[in-house]
Structures are given as C-alpha cells and as structure tokens.
Amino acid sequence: xxxxxKVNERRKAVENVDNCKLATAExxxxxxxxxxxxxxxxxxxxxxxxxxxxxxxxxxxxxSDVVSVQNVINDTLALQAAFSDLKIEFHNIFAVxxxxxxxxxxxxxxxxxxxxxxxKFGPPTFxxxxxxxxxxxxxxxxxxxxxxxxxxxxxxxxxxxxxxxxMGGLSEEAPVKAAEPEVVENEDQEETNCEKND
Amino acid sequence: MLSNEYAKDIKELSDKVExxxxxxxxxxxxxxxAYMKLIWDYKMIGMIYNYYDDNVVIxxxxxxxxxGVEAFVKDTSALLAAFPDAKLIIEDVIVVGNxxxxxxxxxxxxxxxxxxxxxxxxxxxxxxxxxxxxxxxMIIIKKIDNKWKIIDExxxxxxxxxxxxxxxxx
Numbered sequence: 001x002x003x004x005x006k007v008n009e010r011r012k013a014v015e016n017v018d019n020c021k022l023a024t025a026e027x028x029x030x031x032x033x034x035x036x037x038x039x040x041x042x043x044x045x046x047x048x049x050x051x052x053x054x055x056x057x058x059x060x061x062x063x064s065d066v067v068s069v070q071n072v073i074n075d076t077l078a079l080q081a082a083f084s085d086l087k088i089e090f091h092n093i094f095a096v097x098x099x100x101x102x103x104x105x106x107x108x109x110x111x112x113x114x115x116x117x118x119x120k121f122g123p124p125t126f127x128x129x130x131x132x133x134x135x136x137x138x139x140x141x142x143x144x145x146x147x148x149x150x151x152x153x154x155x156x157x158x159x160x161x162x163x164x165x166x167m168g169g170l171s172e173e174a175p176v177k178a179a180e181p182e183v184v185e186n187e188d189q190e191e192t193n194c195e196k197n198d
Numbered sequence: 199m200l201s202n203e204y205a206k207d208i209k210e211l212s213d214k215v216e217x218x219x220x221x222x223x224x225x226x227x228x229x230x231x232a233y234m235k236l237i238w239d240y241k242m243i244g245m246i247y248n249y250y251d252d253n254v255v256i257x258x259x260x261x262x263x264x265x266g267v268e269a270f271v272k273d274t275s276a277l278l279a280a281f282p283d284a285k286l287i288i289e290d291v292i293v294v295g296n297x298x299x300x301x302x303x304x305x306x307x308x309x310x311x312x313x314x315x316x317x318x319x320x321x322x323x324x325x326x327x328x329x330x331x332x333x334x335x336m337i338i339i340k341k342i343d344n345k346w347k348i349i350d351e352x353x354x355x356x357x358x359x360x361x362x363x364x365x366x367x368x
Contacts, residue, residue, distance in 0.1 A: 025294075061356035063330035091352065092336060094294045094302055106292050106304025108336045108352040133261035137334040137354045139290065139306050155306050157334055157354035159259035161361070 010042040017050070022149055028095035028103050028142070036109075040088045043080060048073050051142075053150040061157050078120070082167060086113035089131065102143040109136045111158065121169035129166055134159045204240065211236050215245065220339070220346050223293040226301050231288055238286035238309075241278055246271050249339075251347040259354050276318070280364060281311035281327065300340035307333040309355070319364035327363050331356045 016034040020027055035051060038044050049069060058066040066075055080086060089110045097103030111134040115125045138156035142149055164170035211232045218229040233249065236242040247267060256264040256273075264270045278284055287308045295301035309331040313323045338350040 059332060061330065061332045061354075062359040062362070063328070092302070094292070094304070096292050096294060104290070104292060106306075106334070106336055135257060135259050135352065135354065137336065137352060139292070139304060139334065155332060155334065157259065157332055157356060159261070159354075160356075160358040162260040164358075 006042070010038065010044070013037045013042065014044070014047075017047070022103070022142070023099055025095040025097055025103060025105075028097075028105050029093040032093060032105065032107070032140075033090050036088050036090070039076065040080070040086060045073055045076050045080070048076065051149065051151050053145055053152050056151060057153055059153075059155040061160060081117045082115055082119035082124070083111075083113035083129070084116050086111065086129075088136075091135075097142070102141065104139065104141045106139045107137065109138075110134060111136055111163075115166050115168075119167040119169075121164070121167045123168075125166065125168045127166045129159075129162065134162050208236065208240050208242065211240070212242070212245070215248065218346070220301065221297050223295065223301065226293045226295075226303060226339070227291045230291060230293075230303060230305065234286050234288060234305075234307075237274065238278075238284055241282070243271060243275055243278065246274060249346060249348050251342060251349045254347075254349055254351065256351045256353055259357050262357075277360075279315045280313055280317035280322070281309070282314050284309055284311035286333070287329070295339075300338065302336065302338055304336045305334070307335070309333050313363050317364045319361060320366065323364060323366050325363045327359065331359050331363075 013034045017031060017038055020031040020034075022028065022031065035047070038047050052069045052072055054069050056067070056069055056072060058072060060066065066072055089112060091108040091110065093105060093107035095103050095105035110131040111129045112131055114128050117124055136156070136158040138154055140151045141153045143152050144150070145152065161170055214232045215229060215236060218225065218232075220226050220229060233245065236245050250267045250270055252267050253265075254267055254270065256270050258264065264273050287310060288305060289308065290306040292304040293301055308329050310327050310329055312326050315322055332354075333356060334354045336352045337348050339346055339348050341347070342349065
C-alpha cells in the first residue's frame with residue numbers, strides 16, 4: 001500500500017509537469033514545485049533531462065559550478081545516495097516572463113533528510129538536515145531551445161557548511177559551529193518578534 | 199576628486215531611496231538597486247533602519263537567523279568591517295506584486311572585497327572574495343502604517359566562501 005500510494009502521488013506530479021503549457025509566469029511556480037518533487041522526492045532522476053539543457057551551467061558559491069546536464073545528474077545521484085529520505089520543501093517561488101521571451105524564477109527552499117548513505121566524506125553519520133538548519137535558494141532562466149522549454153542557466157546556493165558538517169566533512173569544532181543556529185536578537189527593543197516563518 | 203564624486207553619488211542615491219514611492223515593479227527595482235548600493239558600496243549602514251521593519255527576520259544559511267533590525271545592523275556592520283572595500287554586484291532582480299498588496303523581490307548578486315579587517319574568524323587575511331561569492335536574496339516589502347517596510351528576508355551569503363576568505367591557510 002505504501003509503494004502504491006507513492007506511485008499514485010508520483011503519477012499526479014508527473015502528469016502536472018508533462019501537461020504544463022508554461023503559458024504564464026504564474027504556472028511556472030507550480031510546475032517547478034512538481035518537477036522538484038518528481039526528481040527529488042520520487043527519485044525520477046532521469047526527468048532532469050526534460051528541463052535541463054545539455055550545456056547547462058549551474059553557478060554555485062565559490063566558483064564550484066556544475067557544467068552539463070550529466071554532471072547535474074551525477075550530483076543529484078550522489079546527494080540522493082547520501083540522504084535517502086531527502087525532501088525539498090518550498091518556502092516560496094515566483095516567476096516573471098512570457099512564452100515568447102522565456103521566464104526566470106527565484107525560489108527559497110528547505111532541505112530535510114538523514115545522512116544514511118555514503119558520501120564523498122565517507123560513511124553515513126545519521127545526522128539530519130532540518131528546516132531550521134538547511135535553507136537553499138536558486139534562480140533559473142528558462143528558454144525554448146529546439147522547440148522545448150529548457151533551463152539554460154541556474155544560480156544556486158545550499159547551506160554548504162551544514163551539508164558538509166552533517167556528512168562528516170566539517171568538524172563541529174570548526175571556527176563556525178554551523179550546527180548551532182546563530183540567533184542574534186535585538187538587545188534594546190522592548191518586544192522582539194521571534195516568530196519563525198512557516 | 200574621488201571623495202567629491204562619492205559624496206555626490208551618495209546624496210543622489212539617498213534622495214532616491216528616501217523618497218521612494220514604489221508605485222510599480224520598475225520603481226521597486228530602481229529603489230532596491232539604489233538602496234543596496236548605499237548600504238554595501240557606500241557603507242551607509244544606518245540606512246537599514248529606513249526600510250527594514252523593527253521585527254524583521256532574516257533567514258540565512260546553515261540555520262543562522264537575525265531577529266530584529268538591530269541584529270541585522272550588527273551583522274552587516276561586522277561583515278563590512280571585515281571587508282571594508284566590499285562591493286555588491288547586482289546581476290539580476292525579479293519583482294512581482296503591486297502597490298496595494300506589496301512586493302516580493304528576488305535578487306542575484308556577487309560580493310567582491312578583501313578581508314582587510316578582523317572578523318569572528320580571526321585577524322584579517324588579505325584574501326579576496328573574487329567574483330565567486332554568490333549572494334541570493336528574497337525579500338517581502340509591505341506597507342506597515344503607511345510606510346514601506348521589508349518584513350522578511352531569505353538570504354544566502356556564500357557563508358562557506360566568506361569563512362574561507364577570513365581564515366588563514368594552515
């Protein structure tokens with residue numbers, strides 16, 4: 001029943017992705033929420049080929065860019081193997097553009113999952129990424145290439161230190177204790193609003 | 199004389215920012231570019247108080263959160279002290295919304311600068327950030343008591359890259 005439910009949920013998301021006409025900027029947000037779910041939650045990694053162009057450049061912090069669709073796939077596989085229960089939850093996504101000139105969108109997400117598989121840093125640590133410690137953001141540019149909508153360029157940042165620490169690649173004794181949320185609150189204000197989003 | 203040029207630019211940008219009406223998305227982008235240049239390039243840190251709400255929450259990477267405008271001012275001051283020649287290169291701005299409901303703005307930037315001042319990581323290293331310090335931000339701007347205020351921000355600063363620039367090599 002569990003697997004059947006997962007397949008049914010996945011089929012609905014795939015249908016949404018495959019049937020999206022990308023006619024308006026408003027459709028882009030839901031399209032990429034569904035597309036992200038299909039690739040990450042449902043592990044249909046090959047669906048990356050649908051929207052990523054052959055020569056995609058994914059710009060990352062520190063110049064550690066990922067170039068070409070095959071390297072995007074390799075990177076995705078590695079992360080899914082290290083975090084088998086990884087989920088990407090959306091905080092927000094919005095787009096501008098039109099069918100003639102293309103679209104661009106920005107998104108803010110959270111990564112949640114357990115390091116229960118081997119990573120580039122070694123054996124699993126079983127530590128967890130959470131909504132509180134692992135934010136990610138990106139901007140993507142979409143254009144029609146050879147008659148198909150493609151992400152032609154992307155700029156993305158994840159909470160790199162947190163990922164490294166959770167996978168055992170960064171000591172908790174490092175100059176920044178990335179595991180401990182750093183909350184700097186007002187000292188002089190009488191009331192502070194510490195309500196966290198969502 | 200360079201200082202005169204800077205003073206003139208600061209005055210023009212300040213006038214634009216102080217009198218921003220944000221009637222449409224074009225005005226919002228122009229405002230945002232001017233505002234960021236004032237704070238980052240010209241170190242007009244106190245301008246943060248103009249538009250960031252008292253109770254703003256800035257959600258950063260690795261679980262860091264800045265709660266309240268004073269926390270944000272303090273954090274910005276620390277970063278600019280560590281990189282006093284910092285420049286914010288805004289490559290792209292995406293704005294949606296309207297004057298009645300408020301706006302959401304996403305920006306893609308790079309921070310360039312040299313670690314010339316002390317930071318929480320230690321004494322200055324002299325290392326440069328280079329044009330690889332990717333900085334992404336998503337903000338919500340709404341009218342509060344008839345004044346435009348930034349009430350929420352999600353921001354990724356390339357914290358790991360900044361940490362490496364501020365840390366001496368072993």
